[in-house]
Amino acid sequence: MTIAEKDVQEKSDHLLPLRVSTVDQMIEASGLERGSTLLLSGGCGSGKTIFAMQSAYNAALNGERTLYLTIEESNEKIKRHMKNSFNWDIDSLEKKGMMAVKEINSIEFLSSLENCMKEAEIKQAIYGDINITPAQLFIFGKTIDLPFKPDRIIVDSISALAAMFKDKDHYRLFLKALVDTLNKNNSLNILINETEHEPILYNKLGVEEFLVDGVIGLYNIRKGELRRRAIEVVKLRSSDHTKEMVPYTIGRDGIRILRGERVY
Protein backbone atom coordinates (compact mmCIF):
# COMPACT_ATOMS: atom_id res chain seq x y z
CA MET A 1 0.00 0.00 0.00
CA THR A 2 1.42 3.44 -0.94
CA ILE A 3 1.40 6.34 1.54
CA ALA A 4 -1.40 8.04 -0.43
CA GLU A 5 -3.50 4.84 -0.39
CA LYS A 6 -2.83 4.45 3.34
CA ASP A 7 -4.01 8.06 3.93
CA VAL A 8 -7.26 7.36 2.10
CA GLN A 9 -7.74 4.14 4.05
CA GLU A 10 -7.06 5.87 7.38
CA LYS A 11 -9.42 8.70 6.50
CA SER A 12 -12.26 6.28 5.75
CA ASP A 13 -11.50 4.33 8.91
CA HIS A 14 -11.60 7.54 10.89
CA LEU A 15 -14.68 9.12 9.27
CA LEU A 16 -18.14 7.67 8.85
CA PRO A 17 -20.62 9.24 6.42
CA LEU A 18 -24.20 9.66 7.66
CA ARG A 19 -25.46 8.12 4.39
CA VAL A 20 -28.86 9.86 4.41
CA SER A 21 -29.61 11.27 0.95
CA THR A 22 -27.09 14.09 0.25
CA VAL A 23 -26.51 15.14 3.86
CA ASP A 24 -22.81 14.22 3.67
CA GLN A 25 -22.40 16.79 0.89
CA MET A 26 -23.44 19.43 3.43
CA ILE A 27 -20.31 18.49 5.44
CA GLU A 28 -16.90 19.42 4.02
CA ALA A 29 -15.22 16.28 5.38
CA SER A 30 -18.10 14.16 3.93
CA GLY A 31 -18.53 12.35 7.22
CA LEU A 32 -18.26 12.50 10.98
CA GLU A 33 -15.44 11.29 13.19
CA ARG A 34 -15.59 7.99 14.98
CA GLY A 35 -15.70 8.50 18.73
CA SER A 36 -17.94 11.54 18.35
CA THR A 37 -21.59 12.26 19.10
CA LEU A 38 -24.14 14.01 16.93
CA LEU A 39 -27.37 15.47 18.31
CA LEU A 40 -30.26 15.04 15.88
CA SER A 41 -32.87 17.59 16.92
CA GLY A 42 -36.32 18.19 15.55
CA GLY A 43 -40.02 18.57 16.26
CA CYS A 44 -42.41 15.64 16.53
CA GLY A 45 -42.98 14.00 13.16
CA SER A 46 -40.01 15.82 11.62
CA GLY A 47 -38.44 12.51 10.56
CA LYS A 48 -35.80 11.94 13.27
CA THR A 49 -36.48 8.22 13.55
CA ILE A 50 -36.61 7.85 9.75
CA PHE A 51 -33.30 9.78 9.39
CA ALA A 52 -31.59 7.57 11.96
CA MET A 53 -32.99 4.32 10.52
CA GLN A 54 -32.07 5.39 6.97
CA SER A 55 -28.54 6.06 8.19
CA ALA A 56 -28.38 2.63 9.85
CA TYR A 57 -29.91 0.86 6.85
CA ASN A 58 -27.52 2.41 4.30
CA ALA A 59 -24.61 1.86 6.67
CA ALA A 60 -25.46 -1.85 6.79
CA LEU A 61 -25.40 -2.00 2.98
CA ASN A 62 -21.85 -0.62 3.28
CA GLY A 63 -20.75 -3.17 5.86
CA GLU A 64 -21.13 -0.92 8.94
CA ARG A 65 -22.96 -2.24 11.99
CA THR A 66 -25.50 -0.28 14.03
CA LEU A 67 -26.85 -0.63 17.55
CA TYR A 68 -30.24 1.14 17.73
CA LEU A 69 -31.54 1.81 21.23
CA THR A 70 -35.20 2.78 21.31
CA ILE A 71 -36.65 4.33 24.44
CA GLU A 72 -40.00 5.73 23.39
CA GLU A 73 -41.33 3.33 20.76
CA SER A 74 -41.34 -0.47 20.77
CA ASN A 75 -38.71 -2.00 18.51
CA GLU A 76 -41.32 -4.15 16.74
CA LYS A 77 -43.38 -1.07 15.91
CA ILE A 78 -40.43 0.91 14.52
CA LYS A 79 -39.33 -2.05 12.40
CA ARG A 80 -42.87 -2.53 11.10
CA HIS A 81 -43.15 1.16 10.13
CA MET A 82 -39.79 1.06 8.31
CA LYS A 83 -40.81 -2.07 6.40
CA ASN A 84 -44.28 -0.81 5.48
CA SER A 85 -43.28 2.75 4.59
CA PHE A 86 -39.86 2.29 2.96
CA ASN A 87 -39.39 -1.45 2.51
CA TRP A 88 -36.33 -1.41 4.82
CA ASP A 89 -36.16 -4.94 6.17
CA ILE A 90 -34.52 -4.42 9.56
CA ASP A 91 -35.31 -7.97 10.73
CA SER A 92 -33.19 -9.38 7.94
CA LEU A 93 -30.31 -6.99 8.80
CA GLU A 94 -30.55 -8.19 12.41
CA LYS A 95 -30.38 -11.81 11.24
CA LYS A 96 -27.28 -10.97 9.17
CA GLY A 97 -25.66 -9.38 12.27
CA MET A 98 -25.55 -5.90 10.70
CA MET A 99 -28.00 -4.27 13.05
CA ALA A 100 -29.47 -4.72 16.52
CA VAL A 101 -32.56 -2.86 17.68
CA LYS A 102 -32.98 -2.94 21.45
CA GLU A 103 -35.67 -1.47 23.63
CA ILE A 104 -34.69 0.38 26.81
CA ASN A 105 -37.43 0.61 29.40
CA SER A 106 -37.33 4.22 30.58
CA ILE A 107 -39.45 3.52 33.67
CA GLU A 108 -36.99 0.84 34.80
CA PHE A 109 -34.07 3.10 34.02
CA LEU A 110 -35.57 6.02 35.92
CA SER A 111 -36.54 4.05 38.96
CA SER A 112 -32.92 2.97 39.23
CA LEU A 113 -31.85 6.61 38.93
CA GLU A 114 -34.30 7.87 41.54
CA ASN A 115 -32.18 6.28 44.22
CA CYS A 116 -28.90 7.72 43.02
CA MET A 117 -29.49 11.37 42.43
CA LYS A 118 -26.29 12.49 44.07
CA GLU A 119 -23.49 13.46 41.73
CA ALA A 120 -21.11 10.64 42.57
CA GLU A 121 -23.86 8.08 42.47
CA ILE A 122 -25.03 9.17 39.06
CA LYS A 123 -21.46 8.88 37.76
CA GLN A 124 -21.29 5.43 39.27
CA ALA A 125 -24.61 4.44 37.74
CA ILE A 126 -23.63 5.58 34.29
CA TYR A 127 -19.92 4.72 34.07
CA GLY A 128 -20.01 1.62 36.23
CA ASP A 129 -16.96 0.04 37.76
CA ILE A 130 -17.15 -3.34 36.14
CA ASN A 131 -14.81 -4.68 33.50
CA ILE A 132 -16.82 -4.80 30.35
CA THR A 133 -15.71 -6.71 27.29
CA PRO A 134 -15.68 -5.15 23.79
CA ALA A 135 -18.89 -7.06 23.18
CA GLN A 136 -20.71 -5.12 25.88
CA LEU A 137 -21.82 -1.56 26.41
CA PHE A 138 -22.34 -0.07 29.85
CA ILE A 139 -25.09 2.46 29.41
CA PHE A 140 -28.07 3.74 31.41
CA GLY A 141 -26.74 1.99 34.48
CA LYS A 142 -26.75 -1.47 33.01
CA THR A 143 -24.66 -3.66 30.77
CA ILE A 144 -26.02 -4.46 27.34
CA ASP A 145 -24.62 -7.48 25.55
CA LEU A 146 -23.78 -6.58 21.99
CA PRO A 147 -23.99 -9.00 19.12
CA PHE A 148 -21.10 -7.08 17.49
CA LYS A 149 -18.82 -4.07 18.00
CA PRO A 150 -20.99 -1.25 16.61
CA ASP A 151 -19.80 1.35 14.10
CA ARG A 152 -22.86 3.44 14.93
CA ILE A 153 -24.93 3.77 18.10
CA ILE A 154 -28.29 5.53 17.94
CA VAL A 155 -30.33 6.54 21.01
CA ASP A 156 -33.99 7.31 20.12
CA SER A 157 -34.55 9.47 22.10
CA ILE A 158 -33.00 11.30 25.04
CA SER A 159 -36.02 13.64 25.41
CA ALA A 160 -38.06 11.16 27.45
CA LEU A 161 -35.18 10.88 29.87
CA ALA A 162 -34.60 14.64 30.07
CA ALA A 163 -38.20 15.23 31.15
CA MET A 164 -37.70 12.97 34.15
CA PHE A 165 -34.83 14.96 35.68
CA LYS A 166 -36.14 17.61 38.06
CA ASP A 167 -32.68 19.08 38.49
CA LYS A 168 -31.05 20.51 35.34
CA ASP A 169 -27.56 19.93 36.75
CA HIS A 170 -28.28 16.23 37.22
CA TYR A 171 -29.49 15.96 33.64
CA ARG A 172 -26.39 17.73 32.38
CA LEU A 173 -24.20 15.36 34.36
CA PHE A 174 -26.12 12.37 33.08
CA LEU A 175 -25.81 13.54 29.49
CA LYS A 176 -22.08 14.27 29.82
CA ALA A 177 -21.53 10.77 31.17
CA LEU A 178 -23.66 9.28 28.40
CA VAL A 179 -21.72 11.12 25.66
CA ASP A 180 -18.36 10.15 27.23
CA THR A 181 -19.39 6.51 27.48
CA LEU A 182 -20.60 6.38 23.88
CA ASN A 183 -17.51 8.14 22.53
CA LYS A 184 -15.25 5.51 24.09
CA ASN A 185 -16.70 2.99 21.64
CA ASN A 186 -15.00 4.50 18.59
CA SER A 187 -18.41 4.56 16.95
CA LEU A 188 -20.38 7.41 15.42
CA ASN A 189 -23.10 8.11 17.96
CA ILE A 190 -26.41 9.80 17.27
CA LEU A 191 -28.62 11.10 20.06
CA ILE A 192 -32.15 11.99 19.01
CA ASN A 193 -33.72 14.95 20.77
CA GLU A 194 -37.22 16.34 20.41
CA THR A 195 -37.54 20.12 20.10
CA GLU A 196 -39.91 22.72 18.71
CA HIS A 197 -40.88 22.70 15.03
CA GLU A 198 -39.20 25.99 14.27
CA PRO A 199 -35.47 26.67 14.59
CA ILE A 200 -35.62 28.96 17.59
CA LEU A 201 -34.17 26.68 20.24
CA TYR A 202 -32.39 23.41 19.58
CA ASN A 203 -33.49 21.94 22.88
CA LYS A 204 -35.65 22.76 25.84
CA LEU A 205 -32.96 22.83 28.49
CA GLY A 206 -30.15 24.34 26.48
CA VAL A 207 -27.47 21.91 27.63
CA GLU A 208 -27.45 19.20 24.97
CA GLU A 209 -25.92 21.16 22.13
CA PHE A 210 -22.85 22.17 24.15
CA LEU A 211 -22.00 18.61 25.15
CA VAL A 212 -22.02 17.06 21.70
CA ASP A 213 -19.62 17.32 18.74
CA GLY A 214 -22.27 18.17 16.19
CA VAL A 215 -25.90 19.25 15.88
CA ILE A 216 -28.25 18.66 12.94
CA GLY A 217 -31.71 20.23 13.05
CA LEU A 218 -34.79 18.90 11.26
CA TYR A 219 -37.43 21.62 10.99
CA ASN A 220 -40.99 22.01 9.85
CA ILE A 221 -41.15 25.67 9.00
CA ARG A 222 -44.44 27.46 8.63
CA LYS A 223 -45.14 30.22 6.17
CA GLY A 224 -48.78 31.23 6.05
CA GLU A 225 -50.79 28.05 5.68
CA LEU A 226 -47.86 26.02 4.39
CA ARG A 227 -45.21 24.08 6.23
CA ARG A 228 -41.99 22.93 4.61
CA ARG A 229 -39.38 20.55 5.94
CA ALA A 230 -35.80 21.83 6.18
CA ILE A 231 -32.51 20.39 7.42
CA GLU A 232 -29.62 22.39 8.87
CA VAL A 233 -26.16 21.46 10.06
CA VAL A 234 -26.13 23.72 13.11
CA LYS A 235 -22.65 22.94 14.39
CA LEU A 236 -19.79 20.55 13.78
CA ARG A 237 -16.55 20.56 15.69
CA SER A 238 -14.72 18.39 13.17
CA SER A 239 -15.43 20.04 9.82
CA ASP A 240 -16.78 23.08 8.00
CA HIS A 241 -20.33 22.67 6.72
CA THR A 242 -23.17 24.25 4.75
CA LYS A 243 -24.69 27.14 6.68
CA GLU A 244 -28.05 27.28 4.89
CA MET A 245 -31.17 25.31 5.65
CA VAL A 246 -31.91 22.88 2.83
CA PRO A 247 -35.43 21.58 2.12
CA TYR A 248 -36.16 17.85 2.33
CA THR A 249 -39.11 15.58 1.71
CA ILE A 250 -40.18 12.22 3.14
CA GLY A 251 -41.41 9.78 0.51
CA ARG A 252 -41.32 6.09 -0.43
CA ASP A 253 -37.51 6.08 -0.40
CA GLY A 254 -37.26 7.85 2.97
CA ILE A 255 -35.67 11.27 3.42
CA ARG A 256 -34.67 13.07 0.25
CA ILE A 257 -32.68 16.30 0.62
CA LEU A 258 -33.41 18.79 -2.15
CA ARG A 259 -29.90 20.17 -2.55
CA GLY A 260 -29.74 23.44 -4.45
CA GLU A 261 -33.39 24.33 -3.68
CA ARG A 262 -34.52 27.05 -1.30
CA VAL A 263 -36.86 26.40 1.64
CA TYR A 264 -39.20 29.23 0.48
Ligand SMILES: Nc1ncnc2c1ncn2[C@@H]1O[C@H](COP(=O)(O)OP(=O)(O)OP(=O)(O)O)[C@@H](O)[C@H]1O
Ligand atom coordinates in the same frame (compact mmCIF):
# COMPACT_ATOMS: atom_id res chain seq x y z
N1 LIG B 1 -44.47 6.37 3.78
C1 LIG B 1 -44.36 7.66 4.09
N2 LIG B 1 -44.45 8.59 3.12
C2 LIG B 1 -44.35 9.88 3.40
N3 LIG B 1 -44.17 10.37 4.63
C3 LIG B 1 -44.09 9.51 5.63
C4 LIG B 1 -44.19 8.11 5.42
N4 LIG B 1 -44.06 7.51 6.60
C5 LIG B 1 -43.90 8.50 7.51
N5 LIG B 1 -43.93 9.69 6.94
C6 LIG B 1 -43.77 11.00 7.58
O1 LIG B 1 -42.80 10.87 8.59
C7 LIG B 1 -43.26 11.42 9.80
C8 LIG B 1 -42.80 10.57 10.96
O2 LIG B 1 -41.41 10.46 10.92
P1 LIG B 1 -40.61 10.00 12.21
O3 LIG B 1 -41.34 8.94 12.92
O4 LIG B 1 -39.21 9.74 11.78
O5 LIG B 1 -40.66 11.35 13.04
P2 LIG B 1 -39.99 11.66 14.44
O6 LIG B 1 -39.32 12.98 14.27
O7 LIG B 1 -39.16 10.53 14.87
O8 LIG B 1 -41.27 11.84 15.35
P3 LIG B 1 -41.45 11.64 16.95
O9 LIG B 1 -40.91 12.89 17.56
O10 LIG B 1 -42.91 11.51 17.11
O11 LIG B 1 -40.69 10.41 17.33
C9 LIG B 1 -44.76 11.42 9.72
O12 LIG B 1 -45.28 12.52 10.42
C10 LIG B 1 -45.03 11.52 8.23
O13 LIG B 1 -45.16 12.88 7.88
Ligand SMILES: [Mg+2]
Ligand atom coordinates in the same frame (compact mmCIF):
# COMPACT_ATOMS: atom_id res chain seq x y z
MG1 LIG C 1 -39.25 9.21 16.49
